[in-house]
Amino acid sequence: MTAASSPVITTYSDDRVALKAWIKAEALALGFADCVIARPDAQAEMARLEEYLKRGYHADMDFLGENLEKRADPTLLVPGTKCIICVRMDYLVETPKPRHVPDAPNHGIIARYARGRDYHKVMRGRLKTLSQRIKARVGEFESRPFADSAPIFEKSLAENAGMGWTGKHTLLIHKKSGSFFVLGELFSALDLPFDEPTTKHCGSCTACLDICPTQAIVEPYMLDARKCIAYLTIEYKGIIPEDLRRPIGNRIFGCDDCQLICPWNSFAKVTPIEDFQPRHGLDRLSLLELWQWDEPTFLAYTEGSPLRRTGYQSFMRNVAIGLGNAPFSLEIITQLNAQRELHDEVVQVHIDWALQEQHHKQS
Structure with a gap:
């Protein structure tokens, strides 16, 4: 934060709650489905990641074992960060039938998030706009947008600020919106009040574990990427093990099965963002x-x-x-x-x- 900008931000020092509310309203106006203010601290997630790496569940995604200090302490990634503005963006263009996995064996099934424009581009563009709007109101401050593009525990940060809870399939779930959304972050030098975690609501349900075609969810909250169809069809570039080919079925880019079967996705919201509409018939080829x-x-x-x-x-x-x-x-x-x-x-x-x-x- 520059010295010149400090007096402007200080104007809000006695009403940080009002500024926080205004930022959230601006985020919603930009098409984000939710906005929370997170602490720049993800130390609690380290033990789970270290166990994940120890078991080899990361497959050949060696980058997950890099920059662990920055993952745990976001202020090392962007010095001067005082809070992280976490947003979510819904991407469904139509609400799926509850607990229903469509059967269309002659079609190429592409995960719903990937049928339109790349969400990374959509997310970064709107986060930059959000930052510009905040600066127009309070003056210059250091900020940096991210959309799954850096060593960040984005789910953990969002969860710790109440955006939802991590389901047994390892995806974030929102009680009133399900899990068909993507996350983004705006690291910020603004001093804003933090939001608090919500409660978990998976209970005894094991629908996602039971439905997984390759049984990649080896236990609640633990996913073996070496078996995961999303990893195999997107990240992995080699010869897919023969015993996994039949379970992959006709899923040619990613897999939505664990989300489709989740009872919380009966509340999934349709996106207002035109960029997520399918291109070139990718929902029906x-x-x-x-x-x-x-x-x-x-x-x-x-x-x-x-x-x-x-x-x-x-x-x-x-x-x-x-x-x-x-x-x-x-x-x-x-x-x-x-x-x-x-x-x-x-x-x-x-x-x-x-x-x-x-x-x-x-x-």
Whole structure:
């Protein structure tokens, strides 16, 4: 914080509660579904992360074991931080049926958050606007926006400030809004009153553990990424273990099953943000339609989309698995054979497996 800005902020020193309320109102006006003020302290999360790393549940995401000091103490990441303005952004464009996992075996299922514009871009842009609006009111202060882009315990920070509680599937749940939302943070040098944690409400429910196709939720609040469909179809670039291919089904980018089955998502809200509307029919494309994509088509249809994260070959690997798991079709066999030589060795392994699966169903 600069010396010149201090007198302006001091104007609010006797009414920090009013400033906090105004910031929250501005956040809602920008399309955020909620806004809380968190302490810049995540020390309590360290023990759980260390156990997670010890068990190897992070797979090859070695970055999770880096910058642990900054994760625990956000003021080391952004010096001068006095509070963290945490926001959530709902992304559903339609409310799903409660406790219902749709069955559409010939379609490529993409996680709902990834069907529209990349939320990282949407989140950062609106956080910057929020910061600008606050500065217009109180004067200059140090701030920095984040959207899943730094070593931050974002769920822990938001949870400790009452945005919800961590469910047994490890996602944050809000009592009146479910869990179909993404998080963002604005590190701030403003001295604002902190919000307090809420209570937990999973009770004895184990729906998310029971529904997980690969049993990746190995125990309540502990997820083994090595089995998680979201990790396997997005982050992992290699050959997916054969025993996990059938459980993946036709999920080609991420997985919503543990959220869809959660009773709290009967309260899930529809987003007012147009950017989350599906692009290029990504909520209804068949596996065979996706299999026709060449790399230029993939790049064109995924511009500004989270799907870019997989890369073309890994995306086609996922589609090949989906085709192997689809009901028997001579057209699928024909198309798999026709495209085989167009892909790298990793994809070819999964094409061969898919062909075997299709021929097995034929017999």
